[in-house]
Amino acid sequence: MSCGCKKNNVPKTYKIVSIKKETDQVQTFTxxxxxxxxxxxxxxxxxxxxxxxxxxxxxxxxxxxxxxxxRVGDMTTELAKCKVGDxxxxxxxxxxxxxxxxxxxxxxxxxxxxxxxxxFTANEAVKDGCTVDFVVxxxxxxxxxxxxxxxxLENTTLHVATDDGSEGHKGYSTEVLEKILxxxxxxxxxxxxxxxxxxxxxxxxxxxxxxxxxxxxxxxxYGLCGNCxxxxxxxxxxKDGPVVxxxxxxxxxxxxxxxxxxxxxxxxx
Amino acid sequence: xxxxSQNILGIEFTNPTVLASGIWGVTASGWKCxxxxxxxxxTTKSLWNKEHCGHPNPTIISNEHWSINAVGIPDAGPExxxxxxxxxMADRPAPLLAxxxxxxxxxxxxxxxxxxxxxxxxxxxxxxxxNVEDELGKPFACSVTDxxxxxxxxxxxxxxxxVFVKLSPNVNNIGEIAxxxxxxxxxxxxxINTVGPGMAIDLKSRKPILSNRVGGVSGRAIKPVAIRxxxxxxxxxxPDVPIIGTGGIxxxxxxxxxxxxGASLVGVGTAIWERGEEVFKKICDEMSEWCDENGVxxxxxxxxxxxx
Numbered sequence: 001m002s003c004g005c006k007k008n009n010v011p012k013t014y015k016i017v018s019i020k021k022e023t024d025q026v027q028t029f030t031x032x033x034x035x036x037x038x039x040x041x042x043x044x045x046x047x048x049x050x051x052x053x054x055x056x057x058x059x060x061x062x063x064x065x066x067x068x069x070x071r072v073g074d075m076t077t078e079l080a081k082c083k084v085g086d087x088x089x090x091x092x093x094x095x096x097x098x099x100x101x102x103x104x105x106x107x108x109x110x111x112x113x114x115x116x117x118x119x120f121t122a123n124e125a126v127k128d129g130c131t132v133d134f135v136v137x138x139x140x141x142x143x144x145x146x147x148x149x150x151x152x153l154e155n156t157t158l159h160v161a162t163d164d165g166s167e168g169h170k171g172y173s174t175e176v177l178e179k180i181l182x183x184x185x186x187x188x189x190x191x192x193x194x195x196x197x198x199x200x201x202x203x204x205x206x207x208x209x210x211x212x213x214x215x216x217x218x219x220x221x222y223g224l225c226g227n228c229x230x231x232x233x234x235x236x237x238x239k240d241g242p243v244v245x246x247x248x249x250x251x252x253x254x255x256x257x258x259x260x261x262x263x264x265x266x267x268x269x
Numbered sequence: 270x271x272x273x274s275q276n277i278l279g280i281e282f283t284n285p286t287v288l289a290s291g292i293w294g295v296t297a298s299g300w301k302c303x304x305x306x307x308x309x310x311x312t313t314k315s316l317w318n319k320e321h322c323g324h325p326n327p328t329i330i331s332n333e334h335w336s337i338n339a340v341g342i343p344d345a346g347p348e349x350x351x352x353x354x355x356x357x358m359a360d361r362p363a364p365l366l367a368x369x370x371x372x373x374x375x376x377x378x379x380x381x382x383x384x385x386x387x388x389x390x391x392x393x394x395x396x397x398x399x400n401v402e403d404e405l406g407k408p409f410a411c412s413v414t415d416x417x418x419x420x421x422x423x424x425x426x427x428x429x430x431x432v433f434v435k436l437s438p439n440v441n442n443i444g445e446i447a448x449x450x451x452x453x454x455x456x457x458x459x460x461i462n463t464v465g466p467g468m469a470i471d472l473k474s475r476k477p478i479l480s481n482r483v484g485g486v487s488g489r490a491i492k493p494v495a496i497r498x499x500x501x502x503x504x505x506x507x508p509d510v511p512i513i514g515t516g517g518i519x520x521x522x523x524x525x526x527x528x529x530x531g532a533s534l535v536g537v538g539t540a541i542w543e544r545g546e547e548v549f550k551k552i553c554d555e556m557s558e559w560c561d562e563n564g565v566x567x568x569x570x571x572x573x574x575x576x577x
Contacts, residue, residue: 008331008332008333009331010330010331010332011330011471012471012473013471013473013474014473044327046326046327048474051480053326087474089471091330219323219329219340220328222331223546224292224293224538224539224541224542225291225295225328225329225340226293226295226299226314227295229293229295229296229298229299229302230298231297233298233302234296234298234299234301234302234303236299260295261345262323263321263323263345263349264295264296264343264344264345265345
């Protein structure tokens with residue numbers, strides 16, 4: 001688990017060393033630094049003069065660190081215009097991470113950009129002799145992420161689900177999950193919250209160990225501002241998450257129901 | 270273990286630690302979580318009389334010496350305050366200080382009225398935020414007349430709910446300001462808000478890191494300033510006006526030090542980052558231990574001791 005007492009939470013800027021276009025709207029930036037991030041943890045990504053947002057780490061192999069992001073809002077639209085050599089600020093890593101026993105069976109479920117941190121998880125877990133079933137879901141084939149990389153991983157089986165049936169199972173990734181459930185496996189999932197909610201229900205019913213990556217609006221990233229607290233426990237997603245056990249998720253009445261904006265106002269999901 | 274409880278202005282505090290405003294303070298569930306972790310009281314993040322947007326990120330940065338923040342006091346306004354305060358007061362695991370802010374004397378009156386109806390244990394008036402100067406001008410806490418004017422306006426609407434006024438260290442004579450707000454009816458003082466403002470620059474991009482360029486400084490580095498300000502306030506207003514001493518309080522010894530300067534209660538905020546949410550309990554344990562070792566039987570022996 002990460003240490004909450006990291007001594008420096010001031011961002012530093014680093015040059016982008018490579019950019020990979022994953023899909024029309026998704027890019028991966030790589031920096032030639034390591035922050036010692038573990039799978040599931042996030043970094044705060046700062047574009048000077050624009051904004052700073054939390055992003056999960058898509059790889060930190062001790063030499064290079066990558067982030068994979070969707071062009072969705074003002075910040076990521078500006079970030080997407082960056083070129084190799086441009087400066088981007090990073091600080092972290094923050095929050096909890098995924099963990100496993102050596103040789104364990106893991107079922108990973110990724111929706112949308114959730115494929116990035118889940119790929120990082122699989123990549124590290126197979127080094128520990130884990131067997132991985134990796135379910136990747138997207139609206140259609142051209143939006144699938146990391147499937148080529150996943151295919152290259154040892155002891156890993158890729159399962160694809162697309163809403164329109166353009167590749168793999170036609171329907172939701174959660175339907176694939178239900179078919180491949182294994183009582184002795186741990187299920188890890190990252191993606192849209194309604195997908196996570198469904199997975200939470202399935203795993204609770206089947207009494208399967210499950211950890212989910214939660215996402216809430218954040219300011220500081222290290223437990224001070226309180227913006228990412230979830231009702232009714234008041235846990236901070238940045239510190240007590242983003243990777244949260246399903247037992248805790250089941251107690252969060254806010255999970256799958258609403259989130260709060262930068263003013264603390266509730267919005268239904 | 271020494272008994273750390275006190276009755277201050279009619280409010281029972283099980284221990285002197287208070288969650289400082291602005292930290293972990295957005296929702297009732299956050300306040301409850303901090304109270305369950307041992308805080309003697311909770312201060313909300315500043316509640317506005319209207320919706321108010323904060324600054325873009327980065328808004329908070331920290332190292333081992335200091336934090337600098339320019340969150341910009343975002344708040345959704347009175348409706349959210351009503352829901353969250355009511356939800357907290359239904360359980361009330363510890364006393365609640367509702368912190369209020371506005372950009373005008375009249376606005377302070379409006380939010381004071383809204384909040385007073387929610388019956389928090391006390392109201393804290395934020396007239397001292399240093400990171401909204403571009404938008405709002407110099408804080409009210411920088412002028413004797415403005416500070417007293419806001420206090421008087423708030424007191425018109427708060428009935429018998431005690432009012433603490435939170436002061437700025439960024440003035441020539443904080444004692445004079447303390448005296449003016451007490452003269453205008455304040456029941457207590459909170460000292461201090463953040464110091465500065467300060468600035469930090471990223472070398473490679475050659476740009477200030479905070480989007481607001483500058484922000485209020487908190488954390489270990491400001492403790493000596495906080496201690497001196499509390500001492501000045503105590504000297505100015507005397508032993509009968511309770512002071513919440515806040516600024517760089519991390520340990521039981523820090524808490525005892527600011528109490529010796531004149532604080533009855535001790536605000537804790539930035540320290541949560543390094544010492545975790547257990548910081549309130551840790552500080553209390555350390556205070557008790559020190560008091561036991563040094564033959565202190567009651568906190569009253571400590572409070573304001575440098576003035577005796």
